[in-house]
Amino acid sequence: MNIFVLLKKTFDTEEKIVVSNGRIEDDGAEFIINPYDEYAVEEAIKQRDEHGGEVTVITIGDEDSEKQLRTALAMGADKAVLINTEDDLDEGDQFTTTKILEAFFEDKDVDLILAGNVAIDEASGQVGPRLAERLGFNYVTTITSLEIDGNTAKIDKDVEGDVEKIETSLPLLVTCQQGLNEPRYPSLPGIMKAKKKPLEELEIDDLELDEDELEPKTKTVDIFLPPEKEAGRVLEGEVDAQVKELVTLLRNEAKVL
Amino acid sequence: MSEKILVIGESRDGVLRNVTFEAIGAAKKINSSAEIVGVLCGNDNLNSQAKEMIYYGADRVVTVTNEKLATYTSDGYGQAVLAVMEEESPDAIVMGHTAVGKDLTPKLASKLESGLISDAVDINLVGDQVVFTRPIYSGKAFENKIITEGLVFATIRPNNIKALDRDDSRSGEVQEKSVDISDLRTVIKEVLRKASEGVDLSEAKVVVAGGRGVKSADGFKPLYELADVLGGAVGASRGACDADYCDYSLQIGQTGKVVTPDLYIAVGISGAIQHLAGMSNSKVIVAINKDPEANIFNVADYGIVGDLFEVIPILIEEIKSLKVNA
Ligand SMILES: Cc1cc2nc3c(=O)[nH]c(=O)nc-3n(C[C@H](O)[C@H](O)[C@H](O)COP(=O)(O)OP(=O)(O)OC[C@H]3O[C@@H](n4cnc5c(N)ncnc54)[C@H](O)[C@@H]3O)c2cc1C
Numbered sequence: 135m136n137i138f139v140l141l142k143k144t145f146d147t148e149e150k151i152v153v154s155n156g157r158i159e160d161d162g163a164e165f166i167i168n169p170y171d172e173y174a175v176e177e178a179i180k181q182r183d184e185h186g187g188e189v190t191v192i193t194i195g196d197e198d199s200e201k202q203l204r205t206a207l208a209m210g211a212d213k214a215v216l217i218n219t220e221d222d223l224d225e226g227d228q229f230t231t232t233k234i235l236e237a238f239f240e241d242k243d244v245d246l247i248l249a250g251n252v253a254i255d256e257a258s259g260q261v262g263p264r265l266a267e268r269l270g271f272n273y274v275t276t277i278t279s280l281e282i283d284g285n286t287a288k289i290d291k292d293v294e295g296d297v298e299k300i301e302t303s304l305p306l307l308v309t310c311q312q313g314l315n316e317p318r319y320p321s322l323p324g325i326m327k328a329k330k331k332p333l334e335e336l337e338i339d340d341l342e343l344d345e346d347e348l349e350p351k352t353k354t355v356d357i358f359l360p361p362e363k364e365a366g367r368v369l370e371g372e373v374d375a376q377v378k379e380l381v382t383l384l385r386n387e388a389k390v391l
Numbered sequence: 392m393s394e395k396i397l398v399i400g401e402s403r404d405g406v407l408r409n410v411t412f413e414a415i416g417a418a419k420k421i422n423s424s425a426e427i428v429g430v431l432c433g434n435d436n437l438n439s440q441a442k443e444m445i446y447y448g449a450d451r452v453v454t455v456t457n458e459k460l461a462t463y464t465s466d467g468y469g470q471a472v473l474a475v476m477e478e479e480s481p482d483a484i485v486m487g488h489t490a491v492g493k494d495l496t497p498k499l500a501s502k503l504e505s506g507l508i509s510d511a512v513d514i515n516l517v518g519d520q521v522v523f524t525r526p527i528y529s530g531k532a533f534e535n536k537i538i539t540e541g542l543v544f545a546t547i548r549p550n551n552i553k554a555l556d557r558d559d560s561r562s563g564e565v566q567e568k569s570v571d572i573s574d575l576r577t578v579i580k581e582v583l584r585k586a587s588e589g590v591d592l593s594e595a596k597v598v599v600a601g602g603r604g605v606k607s608a609d610g611f612k613p614l615y616e617l618a619d620v621l622g623g624a625v626g627a628s629r630g631a632c633d634a635d636y637c638d639y640s641l642q643i644g645q646t647g648k649v650v651t652p653d654l655y656i657a658v659g660i661s662g663a664i665q666h667l668a669g670m671s672n673s674k675v676i677v678a679i680n681k682d683p684e685a686n687i688f689n690v691a692d693y694g695i696v697g698d699l700f701e702v703i704p705i706l707i708e709e710i711k712s713l714k715v716n717a
């Protein structure tokens with residue numbers, strides 16, 4: 135099977151957000167593989183181990199994205215592709231990202247694409263379904279189980295807590311939800327091997343794309359932090375008195391009762 | 392020239408979800424003089440749902456009824472909605488940011504090569520520009536975003552943008568459109584319903600959520616009682632779901648439901664960032680936790696440091712007596 139994983143590098147979950155001049159400061163921030171893409175990498179490796187074939191991890195990013203790709207290779211992916219847009223493009227959105235991925239996949243022989251259900255930074259959840267539509271693939275979002283048998287895929291899909299049992303066929307794009315698997319940590323031998331695994335770097339020229347067709351359809355005009363909340367009021371005294379005070383506050387101050 | 396805005400409705404068990412009405416409210420914010428056209432897909436008679444949309448502000452509703460639309464699939468609904476869009480050529484489209492909205496709208500946007508702003512919590516007009524506000528980085532920041540070209544297309548987070556008042560004197564045309572839906576390539580064999588009956592968690596005005604601190608399924612019972620006296624719904628953290636104290640359908644957070652109630656009571660929840668992503672926009676947050684250092688206190692408006700098993704029964708009694716005296 136030819137398996138591809140879409141991987142985005144994101145801010146570390148615990149990273150504090152600093153905004154200056156209407157943008158998010160990323161100097162010195164720690165980056166990780168988007169957590170939902172870790173589920174995708176893990177699932178890809180499992181499916182390959184079961185059915186044979188190859189796992190290619192692909193990211194659109196900059197030079198620094200190599201780190202997350204190496205981590206995926208150390209987990210067990212076979213190949214990585216970095217589409218580096220740093221020199222060519224200043225702006226992009228989900229349309230841009232999809233367009234680049236579409237061009238990448240144009241001449242590829244694909245059975246399965248795994249993406250994250252959502253990226254924890256910009257969190258639109260658009261890229262998976264957008265790409266599937268461009269490629270004419272079946273897609274299922276927020277999956278928690280995947281069984282492939284020949285050309286058929288049996289899937290559990292999380293729908294706000296309900297589980298849909300779905301059957302569909304390859305080629306297929308799925309987006310991964312928490313609960314699908316437990317991503318492995320890269321092992322030491324894995325990390326050593328990863329250094330020698332192929333990591334191809336492409337630019338938009340190589341995909342026969344030019345800036346004009348990648349012009350985003352949306353634009354961020356401002357970024358700001360949530361209004362500073364007054365420090366919450368921690369109540370004191372006997373439990374009884376605290377609860378009474380809470381109810382009074384909820385009624386008279388917060389006016390929610 | 393007057394504009395046209397499509398609002399894609401969504402129902403659960405034959406009843407329209409409230410976010411559908413909020414989406415009509417959102418359409419009004421985008422352009423208060425536009426014609427608002429509701430779109431409904433399904434297999435049953437959609438007339439009464441269509442009327443509801445009109446009572447809440449739609450000018451006209453197009454329904455597509457087909458046996459292949461009995462349950463939502465991106466394939467089936469995609470074909471139906473695209474057919475309506477082709478006929479109507481709207482200037483804008485709004486839908487709820489729900490499981491269905493998240494699954495369907497990127498497909499439509501991609502087909503049309505248009506922009507899409509997902510999960511908006513506010514909409515404002517700046518000059519003639521429509522500016523959408525949406526949370527980013529798990530709610531640690533917000534961005535204002537505009538569509539620079541073509542169709543204005545957005546999904547809205549439930550419980551943030553106000554619906555108009557229901558007015559059943561309003562009338563409007565309900566048009567049935569028949570669409571040929573080709574064979575579905577993705578088939579739902581079975582749906583295991585987990586979500587509990589009663590108040591829809593993502594639309595509840597009050598949410599009482601329990602975490603690992605609640606310690607057992609039995610421990611959740613008082614939370615149900617509290618939710619009941621408050622007319623709210625029960626939610627949970629991942630920790631509580633993983634420990635099997637309650638079902639995953641109650642999970643709130645980045646992986647679970649995103650809620651914006653007027654009142655959120657976090658009981659025995661530590662306040663991990665993935666949990667906050669699903670509730671930090673709540674209007675008033677109460678935390679009950681025995682650990683004064685728990686992160687949940689950093690987002691709480693009111694906190695009680697104490698043993699939840701002591702606090703909750705008293706809280707239930709206090710609220711009961713408040714309701715009796717009211
Ligand atoms: C040239 C360019 C410039 C950009 N400039 C900016 C900018 O200035 N500011 C800014 O905030 N954002 C910028 N972006 C990022 C862009 O706005 C979105 O973050 C991106 O399209 C992904 O959307 P999302 O974060 O909502 O991901 P989602 O749609 O939530 O992601 C879902 C899944 O799609 C896949 N995916 C998402 N992004 C990528 C990726 N890059 N590579 C591989 N797979 C991916 C992953 O599997 C992910 O889990 C730029 C993008 C490009 C291509």
Ligand SMILES: Cc1cc2nc3c(=O)[nH]c(=O)nc-3n(C[C@H](O)[C@H](O)[C@H](O)COP(=O)(O)OP(=O)(O)OC[C@H]3O[C@@H](n4cnc5c(N)ncnc54)[C@H](O)[C@@H]3O)c2cc1C
Nearest residue numbers: 602603604628629630644645646647659661666681682699
């Ligand atoms: C990719 C990813 C996605 C995730 N998505 C989600 C998500 O959507 N939602 C989510 O919730 N989590 C999510 N998580 C998990 C999250 O990181 C936390 O592990 C989880 O929220 C912890 O649940 P908890 O607060 O109930 O448990 P804990 O962190 O164990 O906290 C229990 C709390 O109960 C308190 N307590 C104990 N006993 C008592 C008592 N008697 N009285 C009062 N207080 C008491 C303790 O002081 C403690 O603060 C995700 C994680 C990852 C990696």
